[in-house]
Amino acid sequence: MALEHAILVSLLEKPGSGYELARRFDRSIGYFWAATHQQIYRILKRMENDGWIDAREVAQQNRPDKKEYSVSAPGRAALSQWLHEPIEPESVRHELAVKIRGAAFDDPAALLHEVERHRQVHADRLAHYLAGERRDFTGPEAPETDAGRELQHVVLRGGIAYERMTLAWLDDVIATLHRLGSGH
Amino acid sequence: MALEHAILVSLLEKPGSGYELARRFDRSIGYFWAATHQQIYRILKRMENDGWIDAREVAQQNRPDKKEYSVSAPGRAALSQWLHEPIEPESVRHELAVKIRGAAFDDPAALLHEVERHRQVHADRLAHYLAGERRDFTGPEAPETDAGRELQHVVLRGGIAYERMTLAWLDDVIATLHRLGSGH
DNA sequence: GCTTGCATGTAAGAGGTTACATGATTCG
DNA sequence: CGAATCATGTAACCTCTTACATGCAAGC
Numbered sequence: 114m115a116l117e118h119a120i121l122v123s124l125l126e127k128p129g130s131g132y133e134l135a136r137r138f139d140r141s142i143g144y145f146w147a148a149t150h151q152q153i154y155r156i157l158k159r160m161e162n163d164g165w166i167d168a169r170e171v172a173q174q175n176r177p178d179k180k181e182y183s184v185s186a187p188g189r190a191a192l193s194q195w196l197h198e199p200i201e202p203e204s205v206r207h208e209l210a211v212k213i214r215g216a217a218f219d220d221p222a223a224l225l226h227e228v229e230r231h232r233q234v235h236a237d238r239l240a241h242y243l244a245g246e247r248r249d250f251t252g253p254e255a256p257e258t259d260a261g262r263e264l265q266h267v268v269l270r271g272g273i274a275y276e277r278m279t280l281a282w283l284d285d286v287i288a289t290l291h292r293l294g295s296g297h
Numbered sequence: 298m299a300l301e302h303a304i305l306v307s308l309l310e311k312p313g314s315g316y317e318l319a320r321r322f323d324r325s326i327g328y329f330w331a332a333t334h335q336q337i338y339r340i341l342k343r344m345e346n347d348g349w350i351d352a353r354e355v356a357q358q359n360r361p362d363k364k365e366y367s368v369s370a371p372g373r374a375a376l377s378q379w380l381h382e383p384i385e386p387e388s389v390r391h392e393l394a395v396k397i398r399g400a401a402f403d404d405p406a407a408l409l410h411e412v413e414r415h416r417q418v419h420a421d422r423l424a425h426y427l428a429g430e431r432r433d434f435t436g437p438e439a440p441e442t443d444a445g446r447e448l449q450h451v452v453l454r455g456g457i458a459y460e461r462m463t464l465a466w467l468d469d470v471i472a473t474l475h476r477l478g479s480g481h
Numbered sequence: 482g483c484t485t486g487c488a489t490g491t492a493a494g495a496g497g498t499t500a501c502a503t504g505a506t507t508c509g
Numbered sequence: 510c511g512a513a514t515c516a517t518g519t520a521a522c523c524t525c526t527t528a529c530a531t532g533c534a535a536g537c
Binding site for chain 4: 130131132133135150151154155158173175176177178179180
């Protein structure tokens with residue numbers, strides 16, 4: 114029940130069309146809450162019906178027209194209400210962990226490729242986050258008086274910490290699989 | 298589409314009833330893949346129909362009878378097939394991160410209680426994992442020749458690393474919220 | 482007598498995934 | 510001429526969550 118709130122946050126940071134939101138959900142905010150364009154369009158329609166967001170037709174040159182959405186006062190109120198409600202601490206869904214435990218009943222060494230592939234994906238994500246941090250959050254003595262900026266940065270630091278932890282763990286997994294494979 | 302596989306792994310580790318599985322999913326394997334008893338019963342029924350698992354009626358004293366499930370050969374084959382298929386690296390769902398970014402448009406200080414509550418939950422989980430590790434994976438020169446044991450341990454180490462990372466990050470978040478609150 | 486634990490389910494609704502569908506423009 | 514980008518959607522299906530439902534035994 115939080116995709117609508119994630120969209121509200123994103124639209125408050127910057128108004129945009131469904132398409133633009135879908136792309137933001139492929140980067141930035143999407144690293145903490147994934148969504149496809151189908152989901153996004155459905156929820157934009159619902160939120161427009163509920164009066165949480167306003168649409169504005171924008172004509173463009175050499176491109177299809179787009180509908181630019183922005184958050185209305187009731188939308189802001191709905192977000193504020195959600196922010197004041199407690200949420201359940203995350204229940205993780207770690208499919209790879211299930212596979213690793215399952216490997217005991219199959220060939221553990223066969224998982225090596227899969228784990229190494231995941232390692233590469235996480236290494237890429239980490240590099241991507243670090244590049245984003247250098248781009249957006251370093252300056253000559255960046256003052257960061259802006260609360261929004263500070264909060265975006267702390268969330269990004271969380272993403273960086275997560276990827277670093279995951280990389281270290283996947284190395285541990287790889288070493289363990291090697292140990293099991295080499296007949297030890 | 299992996300809950301059925303998580304159940305298969307759990308039943309291979311030890312056969313059991315739907316109720317027992319539901320409790321395991323509150324601990325152990327459930328830390329990496331959450332499931333409620335409703336989901337579990339539904340999938341057990343489906344897997345029994347598909348011949349992936351066998352049921353055995355077990356009469357008990359002073360307790361209701363239970364159906365003990367164990368994995369059949371076709372179930373093992375289905376698990377093995379899944380283990381050899383690649384999976385998408387996790388798309389995280391970090392609701393708290395959405396809230397933190399949203400706090401820029403509300404009162405950042407109001408989030409402090411919520412974040413501290415989450416911190417407590419993660420501290421408890423870490424303590425719980427560490428206790429489990431001491432209980433199950435230390436011994437006088439634990440040999441760990443058993444592949445299943447090694448793999449369960451490496452998954453547990455992942456959980457421990459995750460909770461430690463999360464605690465450190467939540468401390469970072471709390472410090473950031475304090476800084477924003479104290480009118481800096 | 483009330484709560485907790487054991488044990489199994491149904492049903493409604495919300496949310497998410499996958500496939501299908503269209504149509505213009507730009508770049509190689 | 511084909512692929513990628515921009516832009517918006519529908520439909521079917523699967524999964525997940527939440528509420529409801531039952532019934533016995535043990536312990537306080």
